Amino acid sequence: MLTKRIIACMDVRDGQVVKGVQFQQLRHAGDPAELARRYNVEGIDEIVVLDVTATLETRRALRNTISAVAKEIFLPLTVGGGIRAEDDAAAAVDAGADKVSLNTAALSNPGLITTLANRYGSQAVIVAIDAKRRGGTSDSGFGVFVRSGTADAARDAVEWAREAESRGAGEILLTSMDRDGTRAGFDCDLTAAVSDAVNIPVIASGGAGGLEHFADVFTRGHADAALAASIFHYADTGVADLKRYLRTQGIPIRL
Amino acid sequence: MTVAIVSYGVNNIGSVRRALVDLGADVVLAEHHDALAGADRVVLPGVGAFGEAMARLRAGGWVDALRRLVPQGRPLLGICLGMQMLADSSDENGTHDGLGLIAGRVRRLDALGCSLRIPHVGWNDVEYHGASPLFAKIPQGTDFYFVHSYAFEVGLPDTVRATTAYDVPLVASVQREHVFGTQFHPEKSSRAGRQVLKNFLDYGRC
Numbered sequence: 001m002l003t004k005r006i007i008a009c010m011d012v013r014d015g016q017v018v019k020g021v022q023f024q025q026l027r028h029a030g031d032p033a034e035l036a037r038r039y040n041v042e043g044i045d046e047i048v049v050l051d052v053t054a055t056l057e058t059r060r061a062l063r064n065t066i067s068a069v070a071k072e073i074f075l076p077l078t079v080g081g082g083i084r085a086e087d088d089a090a091a092a093v094d095a096g097a098d099k100v101s102l103n104t105a106a107l108s109n110p111g112l113i114t115t116l117a118n119r120y121g122s123q124a125v126i127v128a129i130d131a132k133r134r135g136g137t138s139d140s141g142f143g144v145f146v147r148s149g150t151a152d153a154a155r156d157a158v159e160w161a162r163e164a165e166s167r168g169a170g171e172i173l174l175t176s177m178d179r180d181g182t183r184a185g186f187d188c189d190l191t192a193a194v195s196d197a198v199n200i201p202v203i204a205s206g207g208a209g210g211l212e213h214f215a216d217v218f219t220r221g222h223a224d225a226a227l228a229a230s231i232f233h234y235a236d237t238g239v240a241d242l243k244r245y246l247r248t249q250g251i252p253i254r255l
Numbered sequence: 256m257t258v259a260i261v262s263y264g265v266n267n268i269g270s271v272r273r274a275l276v277d278l279g280a281d282v283v284l285a286e287h288h289d290a291l292a293g294a295d296r297v298v299l300p301g302v303g304a305f306g307e308a309m310a311r312l313r314a315g316g317w318v319d320a321l322r323r324l325v326p327q328g329r330p331l332l333g334i335c336l337g338m339q340m341l342a343d344s345s346d347e348n349g350t351h352d353g354l355g356l357i358a359g360r361v362r363r364l365d366a367l368g369c370s371l372r373i374p375h376v377g378w379n380d381v382e383y384h385g386a387s388p389l390f391a392k393i394p395q396g397t398d399f400y401f402v403h404s405y406a407f408e409v410g411l412p413d414t415v416r417a418t419t420a421y422d423v424p425l426v427a428s429v430q431r432e433h434v435f436g437t438q439f440h441p442e443k444s445s446r447a448g449r450q451v452l453k454n455f456l457d458y459g460r461c
Contacts, residue, residue, distance in 0.1 A: 001379065001420060002375065002377050002401075002421060003377060003378045003379065003380075003398060004377075005377050005378065040445070043445075045377070045378055045400075070269060070273075071273065074270060074273075074274055074442060074443060074444070074445055074448060074449060075400075075443055075445060076400060076402070076440075096269045096270070098270075118304070119303065120302060120303055121302050121304060121336075122374060122404065123302070123374050123402040123403065123404070124302060124303075170374055170376070170402075171376060199372050199373060200372055200373070200374070201372055201374075201376050201377070224372070224376070225377070254378040254398040
């Protein structure tokens with residue numbers, strides 16, 4: 001049986017892992033390669049590296065970070081943040097990424113999803129959606145924000161996820177901005193709304209605080225994978241403990 | 256032990272290369288089929304679309320070079336799309352000829368009866384059948400990392416060496432003599448995947 005995936009996310013700035021609350025107040029959380037090594041030993045299923053500054057000056061530093069992380073793990077590696085054109089995606093893949101995650105660029109230039117899907121296959125293209133309750137234009141009750149959550153994209157999250165799928169996205173990485181960094185639990189309503197509307201896997205993100213939050217998002221939220229950052233970085237929740245717990249809850253998990 | 260990785264313009268081969276180097280192999284990134292001459296073993300990786308990948312293999316003169324490995328008795332491992340290209344043909348975006356090394360046809364998961372999400376992404380447990388050299392020292396039911404929208408429908412049942420259960424059984428590994436294929440990514444499958452690659456390197460060694 002296909003297992004539910006546990007994904008560790010590292011937000012990287014200037015070669016260091018940082019983590020904020022509701023997209024603000026970034027603080028340092030360690031060295032990416034060192035964290036990747038630990039997660040690999042603990043049994044993480046995938047790793048995501050997001051360049052949270054993504055300026056031209058940091059692009060080279062990001063390439064070094066990707067290579068350093070890829071050296072540590074024999075696991076799927078996704079890279080996102082600042083991928084605005086085919087060349088950015090190619091640089092990430094050349095440095096060792098298996099998948100790229102598009103966010104702002106996918107909305108401003110949806111053709112990029114298709115271009116990358118044709119070049120690398122849909123499985124390599126993740127569309128990341130930062131969603132907020134009652135934000136902007138939202139028939140489903142969830143609006144979409146871009147530019148690291150600072151700008152209202154005037155799109156509905158469910159409708160945009162459907163479009164991303166039809167344009168060739170292989171997965172949706174869905175972040176609840178309301179829950180990001182709060183440890184109040186994933187937004188299961190948001191996750192279920194998107195997950196039920198598409199036929200590609202949905203990765204839930206934002207709000208992981210305790211073991212039961214993961215069980216909730218897999219059952220009530222219909223998520224295929226759950227992503228967390230700070231609770232893994234600071235070792236509040238061990239990946240191995242989490243996975244054993246989820247097994248006891250009857251959720252299919254790789255141990 | 257020299258292993259050539261067929262490098263025909265698809266990404267990402269970094270992790271296959273690292274895994275094989277870690278296992279002590281001398282790895283050659285073969286950008287021209289001449290580079291297969293000195294290899295004891297050949298790995299054919301692959302991501303992306305079948306038709307495009309086969310067109311690249313044909314344009315680079317790889318097709319005959321890969322087919323020659325069979326009478327020469329040199330082991331070949333196709334990974335993911337690399338396994339699918341061992342088939343006779345694929346239905347991905349039209350019909351395309353494959354390498355024809357293992358009888359069968361590659362079809363989209365829904366055409367094979369699958370009604371779950373496509374692509375099939377993530378870790379799924381693999382059951383291998385009979386004595387399968389690639390799965391030596393690996394417990395039945397071990398999880399491997401899959402990511403694919405198409406799957407191998409074999410022509411000869413005895414070439415199926417392992418399956419995985421989505422809502423329908425999917426072929427996870429094929430073998431005909433010393434031609435091997437894995438639908439999953441051993442190079443992305445942590446320790447178990449490393450053992451599969453080690454088994455491939457050990458195959459046929461005295």
